[in-house]
Amino acid sequence: MTGAVAIFSNYPPEVMIAAVDPVGGIPSRSDRPTLKLIKDVCEEIYGPIRRNLEYVARQREREKNQLLLPRPPRTPEEQARIDKSVAEARAIFGVPGQSEEERARKAERDALIEEANRRFYLRCCAGEGEI
Secondary structure, eight states: HHHHHHTTSSSOOOHHHHOOOOTTTTGOOSSOOOHHHHHHHHHHHHHHHHHHHHHHHHHHHHHHHTSSSSOOOOHHHHHHHHHHHHHHHHHHHHHOOOOOOHHHHHHHHHHHHHHHHHHHHHHHSSSSSSO
């Protein structure tokens, strides 16, 4: 009895319900079920459920990875349109624009920060040493 309980405790409740069903479960297969029969029936019932759970997990992982894909680079036309909109907004709100030198410094600073973040991630998350 405890062996059967231990087997059933490894599966979700719907597997146990289907396994003890008198029409299609264990009682329809044997008058004296063995622990092996109980486990085999539970595995048979749980197989499609497991495959569905694995499929859903793969789909979620795929969707998550798609969300993390980098944005494609802007075309020159898109960048020109955005620059024009930003310049118009700056003029409306009285915000001074950035010079090319300021933009270059900011791009360089952003690249350094990105590289530092990448190195930090590799050290702490990819197992390349202690922080």
